[in-house]
Amino acid sequence: MSAAAVATTPAASAAAWPAFPGGKEVTVAPLATVDLGRLIAKDVAEVAKLLDVCKTHGFFYLDLQTCEPGRQILEAEQGLLRFMERFFGQPLDVKMLEDRKSHTHGFKPVGTFSGTKNGTRDCYETLKVSRAEMVEKSPKLPEDVKKQEQLFDTFISLSHLITQTLLERLSDALGLAGPARLEQFHRDGEDTNTTLVMLHYPPSDSDDTIGHNKHTDIGSITLLFSEQWGLQVWSPETDSWAFIQPRPRGHATINVGDSLRFLSQKQLYSCLHRVIPPVGGRQSEDRYSIAYFLRPENNAVYEDPTGKKVTAREWHDNKYVMFGEPHVKQEASPMLTGGMEPILGSRTIEVAN
């Protein structure tokens, strides 16, 4: 990060920002805000700002209130949150009916991957709706999703439009032309692992399942909504974790993933992040987040952190295997952190827990 992390005074900002639970003062990451309306209008200064934040932070707030697609997705987000409360509120055996043992489709229970502390497992469950199945209106879509097909179709279409717009503006700003443009690795109709993931962190009194372990995202661009605390980014300036402050309604958080970093010849910054219980070391309230993962065509080829040529499909599948490995194996590989250690500093490895 180019700017140092700063401390917030919750009392002073409570009107604009959801306060940290319990009112504690915490260190937050000073993220820039990019305006979607201005990007759609190809505002030169806004496009330059987009490139700058993707090269230096890889994480920023996107103001969605300044254009029609932005306002529409904000409305759909509220519908999805209500859907999630209902879906995740069901008994585990009902949710397990949607477990397809897939990283792109269906339900995943708590504890599938490693957690934030050594020896722990993760403390979140997910429901995934792939873009390909949504576009096809596939009979394999989760039954509850089929009942609200219009809502999911709208949310996924808008997420796709927004993330593709970001790609196009990044290509413009990087001066890419023809087959080198980033959109050429994300062509419509090609096989891809692009997917919508709804995450639920249920309250827990267990010391064995904690958080969402540190990682860089696999794909190209992540469009993330969460109105609750817990998400942190690694700040190389301060050599420590800083909270991402949930914005008042109207914004998404965007981050660059490994694939876009690799496709841009490592010019863009794939940000290291994780989710922890904000207070008391255990998840004390239900936390919900929504992530749309725009990923490249599965056959796109790029160089991984070791310089080896891999397809986007291989990077995706291998990284998911790594998410499930014990911490000692994760630390021995550059995969979990997308090879960002030389930029982030070796302390990420020593103190990340």
Ligand SMILES: O=C(O)CCC(=O)C(=O)O
């Ligand atoms: O739950 C969140 O806020 C972030 C989740 C995340 O980083 C991910 O699923 O890749």
Ligand SMILES: [Fe+2]
């Ligand atoms: Fe992530």
